[in-house]
Amino acid sequence: MNPPGEIETRVRRLEDIEAIKKLKARYWRCVDRKLWDEMRDVFTEDATADYGPDIKLKGRQAIIDFLKGSLGADTVITSHVGQRPEIELTGESTATGMWWLNDYIVMQPNVRRRGYAYYEDEYVKQEGRWKKKSTRVVTVLEEWDMLKR
Amino acid sequence: MNPPGEIETRVRRLEDIEAIKKLKARYWRCVDRKLWDEMRDVFTEDATADYGPDIKLKGRQAIIDFLKGSLGADTVITSHVGQRPEIELTGESTATGMWWLNDYIVMQPNVRRRGYAYYEDEYVKQEGRWKKKSTRVVTVLEEWDMLKR
Amino acid sequence: MNPPGEIETRVRRLEDIEAIKKLKARYWRCVDRKLWDEMRDVFTEDATADYGPDIKLKGRQAIIDFLKGSLGADTVITSHVGQRPEIELTGESTATGMWWLNDYIVMQPNVRRRGYAYYEDEYVKQEGRWKKKSTRVVTVLEEWDMLKR
Numbered sequence: 001m002n003p004p005g006e007i008e009t010r011v012r013r014l015e016d017i018e019a020i021k022k023l024k025a026r027y028w029r030c031v032d033r034k035l036w037d038e039m040r041d042v043f044t045e046d047a048t049a050d051y052g053p054d055i056k057l058k059g060r061q062a063i064i065d066f067l068k069g070s071l072g073a074d075t076v077i078t079s080h081v082g083q084r085p086e087i088e089l090t091g092e093s094t095a096t097g098m099w100w101l102n103d104y105i106v107m108q109p110n111v112r113r114r115g116y117a118y119y120e121d122e123y124v125k126q127e128g129r130w131k132k133k134s135t136r137v138v139t140v141l142e143e144w145d146m147l148k149r
Numbered sequence: 150m151n152p153p154g155e156i157e158t159r160v161r162r163l164e165d166i167e168a169i170k171k172l173k174a175r176y177w178r179c180v181d182r183k184l185w186d187e188m189r190d191v192f193t194e195d196a197t198a199d200y201g202p203d204i205k206l207k208g209r210q211a212i213i214d215f216l217k218g219s220l221g222a223d224t225v226i227t228s229h230v231g232q233r234p235e236i237e238l239t240g241e242s243t244a245t246g247m248w249w250l251n252d253y254i255v256m257q258p259n260v261r262r263r264g265y266a267y268y269e270d271e272y273v274k275q276e277g278r279w280k281k282k283s284t285r286v287v288t289v290l291e292e293w294d295m296l297k298r
Numbered sequence: 299m300n301p302p303g304e305i306e307t308r309v310r311r312l313e314d315i316e317a318i319k320k321l322k323a324r325y326w327r328c329v330d331r332k333l334w335d336e337m338r339d340v341f342t343e344d345a346t347a348d349y350g351p352d353i354k355l356k357g358r359q360a361i362i363d364f365l366k367g368s369l370g371a372d373t374v375i376t377s378h379v380g381q382r383p384e385i386e387l388t389g390e391s392t393a394t395g396m397w398w399l400n401d402y403i404v405m406q407p408n409v410r411r412r413g414y415a416y417y418e419d420e421y422v423k424q425e426g427r428w429k430k431k432s433t434r435v436v437t438v439l440e441e442w443d444m445l446k447r
Contacts, residue, residue: 010309011159017316018166025233029247032289033267077290079265081251083232083381084323098327102379102402104251104265106290116377116402118331140330141375141404160308167315174382178396181438182416226439228414230400232381253400253414255439 017087019130020095020123027132028080036068043132044124050136075108082119093125101137116141166236168279169244169272176281177229185217192281193273199285226255231268242274250286265290315385317428318393318421325430326378334366341430342422348434373406380417391423399435414439 030039043060099119179188248268328337341358397417
C-alpha cells in the first residue's frame, strides 16, 4: 500500500488504477450492449483470451469475432455483474487485475445460462491508454436452464 | 486518462470520481434500506429521472415520492446490484456516469421481479457536494415470477 | 468531500480508500476460492464478526475456523457479489465501510441458498496495512432451494 516516492508518482498510480477499472467496465458494457466497434479500443492488437478449456483465442480480432459470434445475435441478452477489482501495478505501464463475475446469458426463447467465475487479467499502457493484454476466465460453476413455455 | 495540469487538479479529479461513486452507492442503499430522508441529499432539487418509457419524473420530490410509493412498503424487499462505474468529469462541477444494474424486487408474499439494466446519469457539484441531476435507466430484460406456495 | 489540507494528506486518503476496497475484494476472493491461509492477512488478530443473530465470532482464528468449517468443503461452491462501497476515513488509521452483498451458496448435490445483505465494517491500519477489525452482516432476505434431480 501507500508506495513511497514522489507525490506525482502516487497520483499517477491512483489514476492508472481508476483507468484500468474503467477499461474493464467498458469491456463488459461493450459485450452487454453489443458495441463491437468500441470494443476494439479495449484490447491490444496481440491480446489473448482464455475463456475456458476449449476457448483459447489469439489476437484482438479473434477475441471480438468470438464474442460477436457467440453473443452478438439480437436474440441473445447478456448481463455481466463484474466486481471486486484487485489491481496491481507491476511497472510504469504494466498491471494485473483480478475480478469476480456472475454472468447471465439468455438465448431466446428458452435457454438460460448462469456463470460464476473469476478473471485474471494483464494490462498494458500504450500511448497513454490502458488496454487488456491478456484475460483468463476460470468458471467455478455453470447452470443451464431450458425453460418451458 | 491522466489529464495534464497541476497536481492539485489531478487529485481533485480523483476525489470527485470517488465522491460520485459513493453518491451512487448511497442512492441504492437509501432505496434498499428505505432511507427516504437521507435520499433527499442524493438529488438536486430539479433532478429528473427516466425509469422507463412510462415513468418520467421531474423534481426530487416526485422522484422520492415515486420510489417510496412503489418500493417503500414493508412487504417489499429490494436488492440493487450496481457496478461497472464509468465516470466522466465534464467540467469542474459536472460529470456523467454509466453503470450496470441487476435488481431484484420481492413483493411479498409471491411476486418476484428481476431486472437487467444500464444507467446513464448526470451529476453536478453544488456547494462542494456531488448530486444526481438526471438519471436514466434502460432495462434490457425483465423477468417476473408468480410463486406458488 | 474534498477535504482541506496538504496535498499529501489528500493523496494518502485516496490511497487508503483504494486499499480498503481491495482488502474487502480480497476477503471475498479468499472465501470463494477457499484461500484460508491468505485470509489471515485480512483480519486483525482481535477481529470480530457478526454474521447474524446466532453467529457472533471473536478473534481472527474463530472467524476463519467458522468460514472454513461452513464453506470450505469441496462440495460447497460460493459466489459473493460485493459492491456499492461507502468508505469513511475516521482517522489516520481507522475507517468504516458499508457494502451491499448478494451471495449464492451451492451445497452439492442439491441445496442452494441466495442471500441479500448489507455489511457494516470497521477497519484499522496496522504497520502500514489495512485490516478488518469488525464486520457485521445484516441479511434482509434469504432464499433456500432444495433441488430435485
